[in-house]
Amino acid sequence: MPNLVEIRDLHFKYGEFPILSGLRMDFPRGKVVAVMGGSGSGKTTILRLIGGQIRPQTGSVSVDGQAVHTLETKALYALRRKMGMLFQHGALFTDLTVFENVAFPLREHTDLPEELIHDLVLMKLHAVGLRNAAQLKPAEVSGGMARRVALARAIALDPELIMYDEPFAGLDPISKGVTANLIRILNDALGSTSILVSHDVAESLMIADYVYFLSQGKIVAEGTPAEIQESSDPFVKQFVHAEADGPVPFHYPGKSLAEDLGLENRP
Amino acid sequence: MMLDLLAGLGRPIRTFAENVGFATLTLFELLGASAKLWRRPRLVIEQIHFIGNYSLLIIAVSGLFVGMVLGLQGYYTLNKYGSEQALGLLVALSLTRELGPVVTALLFAGRAGTSLTAEIGLMKAGEQLSAMEMMAVNPVERVLAPRFWAGVIAMPALASIFSAVGVLGGYLIGVQLIGVDEGAFWSQMQAGVDIWQDIANGAIKSVVFGIAVTFVALYQGYRAQATPEDVARATTRTVVISSLSVWWLDFMLTALMFNK
Numbered sequence: 001m002p003n004l005v006e007i008r009d010l011h012f013k014y015g016e017f018p019i020l021s022g023l024r025m026d027f028p029r030g031k032v033v034a035v036m037g038g039s040g041s042g043k044t045t046i047l048r049l050i051g052g053q054i055r056p057q058t059g060s061v062s063v064d065g066q067a068v069h070t071l072e073t074k075a076l077y078a079l080r081r082k083m084g085m086l087f088q089h090g091a092l093f094t095d096l097t098v099f100e101n102v103a104f105p106l107r108e109h110t111d112l113p114e115e116l117i118h119d120l121v122l123m124k125l126h127a128v129g130l131r132n133a134a135q136l137k138p139a140e141v142s143g144g145m146a147r148r149v150a151l152a153r154a155i156a157l158d159p160e161l162i163m164y165d166e167p168f169a170g171l172d173p174i175s176k177g178v179t180a181n182l183i184r185i186l187n188d189a190l191g192s193t194s195i196l197v198s199h200d201v202a203e204s205l206m207i208a209d210y211v212y213f214l215s216q217g218k219i220v221a222e223g224t225p226a227e228i229q230e231s232s233d234p235f236v237k238q239f240v241h242a243e244a245d246g247p248v249p250f251h252y253p254g255k256s257l258a259e260d261l262g263l264e265n266r267p
Numbered sequence: 268m269m270l271d272l273l274a275g276l277g278r279p280i281r282t283f284a285e286n287v288g289f290a291t292l293t294l295f296e297l298l299g300a301s302a303k304l305w306r307r308p309r310l311v312i313e314q315i316h317f318i319g320n321y322s323l324l325i326i327a328v329s330g331l332f333v334g335m336v337l338g339l340q341g342y343y344t345l346n347k348y349g350s351e352q353a354l355g356l357l358v359a360l361s362l363t364r365e366l367g368p369v370v371t372a373l374l375f376a377g378r379a380g381t382s383l384t385a386e387i388g389l390m391k392a393g394e395q396l397s398a399m400e401m402m403a404v405n406p407v408e409r410v411l412a413p414r415f416w417a418g419v420i421a422m423p424a425l426a427s428i429f430s431a432v433g434v435l436g437g438y439l440i441g442v443q444l445i446g447v448d449e450g451a452f453w454s455q456m457q458a459g460v461d462i463w464q465d466i467a468n469g470a471i472k473s474v475v476f477g478i479a480v481t482f483v484a485l486y487q488g489y490r491a492q493a494t495p496e497d498v499a500r501a502t503t504r505t506v507v508i509s510s511l512s513v514w515w516l517d518f519m520l521t522a523l524m525f526n527k
Contacts, residue, residue, distance in 0.1 A: 051401050087394045094395075
């Protein structure tokens, strides 16, 4: 099966509010696929659907041939062992050291001896450049470092699928570049598949093999980074070139300024 | 208009029923997940240290002062009837049957309960519980269950310490300060306090309070919205709900235990 993750005719609503409508997406094995779009476009919801934290109203999400939304808790947890996820703010356990954070999945899911866990954790931390920060607490490291610790934790069990939720948000340019390179290098070294949810254009297009553009819960464009950069789609152009106005309006929809100021009936 | 009124009346009832339903499901899930803790007792021991040890000082100091006040008040009252020899018995029975379990539970709700709610609520707000779920680790099993059993185990231990220190407080005031006969103080206590009727029933009360207070605290944190305002509200709800639960349970248990 060439695709590790497949999404077909996916619809998802929070209450009466539609978030995703009629999505069809493929995430081929071994590739880095970026899902891009503005805030509130439903990008993170896709990751939560793939991880089985929420279920779609209609349509299907399958990972490694298994329909995630139909799985019972035990089977879902077994499937999640093949996944790693990097949360937007790292979601590190604040009461544990950097070392213990990375060791957490190993301790929970394996019976490895302590010496081996020690060596594995140091290797993972070495891969993200933080071996010497092993004994620090999450509060003692910077935002970019915390993101790298979370990345080391996400790859602790060598997952087949790694999901990144806004990995570049709030990082300085150097940390952004470091994180982007790490995502690409780790994906290739581990032979995993990566799903990168982001609105950072430069970094995402630099490392992705394929890109989906999402707007108001629908795919409005897709293609290789080169195709996306050449795209004439108004939304993609506005997004890629950071234009203030376009298909995504500057003003939140609602009454006009004249109406709000009571000027609409003035001569 | 009429429909709005009916909806306004029905909404809180529906919310209450939903909460009771979720709480019951969470409790069953928590109890179901507890079996696996036998293989990892370290998780519970760590939490007993955190919950129990950090509550120890406030419990001991409160126990001392409650015992001292009981010694004073008891002496004033008993002295009117020439029965100050029974001061030890009065202090011990008051503490083991009622004040030990109840005051400990109330202090526990304020000290450990709020801390549990805030901890779980902030873990949720920081996506730590979601991260656990995505690592195929059940947060109810890994986070809630060890804290629940730690609270249930710590509460009777803390209540015993409260009562023991309280008796010492009563002794300090009654015997050392006022001059009640030391032999009478201890011998009346020894003769009048029954290990099953008084001490065991007090211990049962504190276990029940431990279950109620710890579960309320964990549930409020677990159900809190991931915002600072709701975590703050959940912390307040923990104190209010667990305190009212303790009073209600105390009345019910006292009626059942001491009805002869």
